[in-house]
Amino acid sequence: xxxxxxxxxxxxxxxxxxxxxxxxxxxxxxxxxxxxxxxxxxxxxxxxxxxxxxxxxxxxxxxxxxxxxxxxxxxxxxxxxxxxxxxxxxxxxxxxxxxxxxxxxxxxxxxxxxxxxxxxxxxxxxxxxxxxxxxxxxxxxxxxxxxxxxxxxxxxxxxxxxxxxxxxxxxxxxxxxxxxxxxxxxxxxxxxxxxxxxxxxxxxxxxxxxxxxxxxxxxxxxxxxxxxxxxxxxxxxxxx
Amino acid sequence: xxxxxxxxxxxxxxxxxxxxxxxxxxxxxxxxxxxxxxxxxxxxxxxxxxxxxxxxxxxxxxxxxxxxxxxxxxxxxxxxxxxxxxxxxxxxxxxxxxxxxxxxxxxxxxxxxxxxxxxxxxxxxxxxxxxxxxxxxxxxxxxxxxxxxxxxxxxxxxxxxxxxxxxxxxxxxxxxxxxxxxxxxxxxxxxxxxxxxxxxxxxxxxxxxxxxxxxx
Numbered sequence: 001x002x003x004x005x006x007x008x009x010x011x012x013x014x015x016x017x018x019x020x021x022x023x024x025x026x027x028x029x030x031x032x033x034x035x036x037x038x039x040x041x042x043x044x045x046x047x048x049x050x051x052x053x054x055x056x057x058x059x060x061x062x063x064x065x066x067x068x069x070x071x072x073x074x075x076x077x078x079x080x081x082x083x084x085x086x087x088x089x090x091x092x093x094x095x096x097x098x099x100x101x102x103x104x105x106x107x108x109x110x111x112x113x114x115x116x117x118x119x120x121x122x123x124x125x126x127x128x129x130x131x132x133x134x135x136x137x138x139x140x141x142x143x144x145x146x147x148x149x150x151x152x153x154x155x156x157x158x159x160x161x162x163x164x165x166x167x168x169x170x171x172x173x174x175x176x177x178x179x180x181x182x183x184x185x186x187x188x189x190x191x192x193x194x195x196x197x198x199x200x201x202x203x204x205x206x207x208x209x210x211x212x213x214x215x216x217x218x219x220x221x222x223x224x225x226x227x228x229x230x231x232x233x234x235x236x237x238x239x240x
Numbered sequence: 241x242x243x244x245x246x247x248x249x250x251x252x253x254x255x256x257x258x259x260x261x262x263x264x265x266x267x268x269x270x271x272x273x274x275x276x277x278x279x280x281x282x283x284x285x286x287x288x289x290x291x292x293x294x295x296x297x298x299x300x301x302x303x304x305x306x307x308x309x310x311x312x313x314x315x316x317x318x319x320x321x322x323x324x325x326x327x328x329x330x331x332x333x334x335x336x337x338x339x340x341x342x343x344x345x346x347x348x349x350x351x352x353x354x355x356x357x358x359x360x361x362x363x364x365x366x367x368x369x370x371x372x373x374x375x376x377x378x379x380x381x382x383x384x385x386x387x388x389x390x391x392x393x394x395x396x397x398x399x400x401x402x403x404x405x406x407x408x409x410x411x412x413x414x415x416x417x418x419x420x421x422x423x424x425x426x427x428x429x430x431x432x433x434x435x436x437x438x439x440x441x442x443x444x445x446x447x448x449x450x451x452x453x454x455x456x
Contacts, residue, residue: 050358077364087359091377091452100373101363133454146359153363 001025002047002157002190007056009042016042018212019056024157024190029183031191031199031220034209035235040192041084043209044159047190048072048079060157077105080150084162086142088134094121095130098149106153113152120148124178140171144178151182158182160191196240200224208232245420251429257412258433264329264398264408269391271334276341280383281376283342284349300339306400308332313404329401337394344390348383349375381452388445392438409433 002024009017017039024030032040045051047058049065049072058065063075089097098117102108108116121127124144134142143163150158160179164172176198183189183202193199199206200220207217208227216223216232227233279297283290300308312332316323323331352375360374361367402411413430417423 045358048362050362073361073364073366076362079362081359081362083355083359085355087353087356089356089360089374089378091381100360101365104369104373105364149363 001059001061002188003057003059004043004047005057005059007043007046007058008054009039009046009051010054016212017046017053020209020212020214021056022207022214022217024188026156026188027186028204029187029189029191029202031193031203031206032209033193033196033199033206033235034215038209039212040209041161044081044161044190044192047159048076048081050081073105077153078156079159080153080155080157081159081161082143082146082150082163084165086139086146086166088137088142088145090133090135093131093133094126094137094145097134097145098152101149102152117148117152120152121145123151123181124148125174138171139167140174143167143171143175147175147178147182156188158187158189160189160193162192162194164193164195194239196224196236208235210235244422244425246416246422246425246429250416250420250426253416254409254412254426254430254433257407257409258437260326260406260408261395261398261434262437264326264333264401264406265391265395267330268333268337268394268398271330272337272341272390272394273387275334275338277345279338279342280345281349281371283346285371297339297342300336301343305332305336305397306403308336309400309404325401325404325406328404329398329406333394333398333401336397337390340390341387344383344386345379347386348379351382352378384445384449384452388442391441391445395438395441396434 004020004022007017007020008015016037020039020043022030032043034040042051046053047060047065049070053066060075060079064070065072065075089100092100095114095117098120099110099113102113102116103110118127118130121130124147126141126144126148129137129141134145137145147163163179164175167175172195176195179189179191180202191199191203203220205217206220206223208215208223208229210231216227216229222228223232224236227236279290279293283294309329309332313325313328316328356374356378357370360370365373398408399410401408402414407415409430413426417426420426
């Protein structure tokens with residue numbers, strides 16, 4: 001369970017997240033929608049401790065993320081994150097990209113890590129690209145590789161930070177298919193996304209962010225189908 | 241008809257000088273690279289704490305190499321260091337190379353996108369694992385062409401060690417010029433030898449870069 005309580009986050013004088021509270025239960029898929037600059041992506045970076053927070057608390061399975069003694073490297077093993085820019089390691093093959101963390105962080109043997117990596121890459125449809133370097137892949141393939149890389153750590157949670165925003169339109173579908181597959185497998189997921197129809201389809205709950213706070217939250221049918229706040233309705237109208 | 245006083249023995253003398261040039265280059269680059277990599281990584285990762293280091297290295301980059309050779313050679317005598325001229329040459333050139341190498345490595349490390357480092361940290365890699373398995377391999381590829389440039393330039397800068405009495409390729413050539421009075425011919429030969437040595441080094445570099453580029 002991810003428990004976010006009254007989190008404030010600033011970059012210098014600019015406060016981006018202004019008191020967000022949100023709970024994500026095990027097995028739940030929560031989508032965060034909202035305009036740019038509303039603090040959605042920043043909140044994701046705070047969940048696995050990539051960004052410090054100024055106020056409030058975030059607990060993952062009861063562990064305080066921003067507490068002093070927290071072993072962030074250990075915590076991050078169970079929180080996979082996929083970025084907008086897929087961030088493939090350019091000097092490693094697709095297979096090595098996926099094997100790196102299981103080998104170095106979990107201390108798995110090469111054979112074990114490879115078997116696991118191959119399985120993950122096959123499940124995202126990259127079984128024929130193992131020895132290829134990421135530079136030779138399309139954006140969609142690189143993003144699917146990034147998903148496999150995160151999954152190879154057997155995380156309990158997956159965070160997606162606008163995973164399809166940097167992709168050509170015709171490549172968005174293949175990445176969404178992979179994410180849909182994960183959701184159906186029961187993975188606990190937090191998606192920051194602009195793909196409203198997709199969010200409506202896979203999410204258990206949808207949160208609309210505005211000005212660094214949760215402006216409206218509920219089931220997809222409530223928030224997307226029948227928004228109660230005029231700002232939510234206006235946003236949805238502008239993106240669909 | 242074309243006739244010359246240049247003998248095979250002269251050529252052998254020049255090749256011996258060329259060997260000294262290669263040895264000087266090798267040791268200077270070895271020292272310069274070791275020190276430069278450490279300093280460069282520190283400069284990139286701890287920019288504030290290492291500002292004094294930057295000042296120091298700036299001195300070595302800004303004072304002409306010839307002055308450094310002569311000053312260090314005199315200093316050596318004053319403090320009573322019992323180093324050979326060859327050692328002095330290697331050390332001065334090495335420190336000079338280290339100053340440049342630091343900047344090359346620093347820019348290489350800074351060229352690794354922060355987002356890539358976030359991605360590796362988000363997988364659970366520690367600061368050091370990220371450095372070792374992601375940052376440094378990528379920085380190496382970025383820095384390599386600049387480093388190769390440094391090797392070639394140090395190889396030619398070794399010519400300055402003749403001022404502290406080492407007979408390397410250029411000094412050997414000058415000795416022959418003094419004897420046979422055919423500077424054009426001798427300098428052409430010396431230039432050709434420098435060119436061939438540089439060519440081999442740069443070919444090796446190009447091969448390595450090609451291998452890396454196949455990945456992109």
